[in-house]
Amino acid sequence: MAAPEAATAAAAASPAAGNFAVPLEWSSTWNLFDERHTGSVSHIDLKHILRSLGRRYTEAELNDLLRPLPNPASYDAFIKLMQQPYTGPTEEDLVTALRAFDVGDSGRLKLSELITLLTTLGEKMPEADVRQLLAEVPTDEKGRVRIDELAAYLCTPVPTTTPDIIELQRQLGQAQSTAGAPVTKSI
Known part of the structure; x- marks a missing residue:
C-alpha cells in the first residue's frame, strides 16, 4: 500500500495512542520512490529516503537498522523507523x-x-x-x-523540493482574488 492520503493530513489522533499525523514531507518523499504505489520500496531506496529526510546514518548504521526488515520494506516499517528517536551528528x-x-x-x-x-x-x-x-x-x-x-x-539541511500545498493554495487564492477571478475551493 502506498503512503495513505489520510496519513498526510495535518490532524490525527493522539501520538500516545499510536496514531499521529504523518508529516507531509515523509509521505511525499516515500511516494517519490514508490512510483508504482505498491506500498514497499527496496532497502536501497529506503536508505535514500532516510538520508533525503535528514537522517545522517553511516552505511553500517543503515544496514543494522534495515537488517530486520523484509526487502522490499513496507510503508509502515518506514514510518516506524522515522518515529524512532534520532540524534544525528551535530x-x-x-x-x-x-x-x-x-x-x-x-x-x-x-x-x-x-x-x-x-x-x-x-x-x-x-x-x-x-x-x-x-x-x-x-x-x-x-x-x-x-x-x-x-x-x-x-x-545545513537540503531544502525540500516538495511544495507546501497549503501555502500554494493560499497564494493561488490571493492571485485569483487580486485578478478578479473566482476563487476555487481548496483541496
Whole structure:
C-alpha cells in the first residue's frame, strides 16, 4: 500500500495512542520512490529516503537498522523507523572530527587534503561527488577551508523540493482574488 492520503493530513489522533499525523514531507518523499504505489520500496531506496529526510546514518548504521526488515520494506516499517528517536551528528561533532586532521591547529584544512580524506577513508566517496559537494565551500588564497564554515555548510539541511500545498493554495487564492477571478475551493 502506498503512503495513505489520510496519513498526510495535518490532524490525527493522539501520538500516545499510536496514531499521529504523518508529516507531509515523509509521505511525499516515500511516494517519490514508490512510483508504482505498491506500498514497499527496496532497502536501497529506503536508505535514500532516510538520508533525503535528514537522517545522517553511516552505511553500517543503515544496514543494522534495515537488517530486520523484509526487502522490499513496507510503508509502515518506514514510518516506524522515522518515529524512532534520532540524534544525528551535530555541527559540533563534525568540527571536532575535522579538527583531528588540522595538524597546524589553524582551524583550516586544505581543500585538496579534504578531498583525499573523503575519497580514501571510511565510507569512500567518488571524487566527482566530493568536488560537487565542496564546490560552493569558500576557500582562502592558500586553498584552505575554515573548519567551522565547512561544518556549518555540511550541516545545513537540503531544502525540500516538495511544495507546501497549503501555502500554494493560499497564494493561488490571493492571485485569483487580486485578478478578479473566482476563487476555487481548496483541496
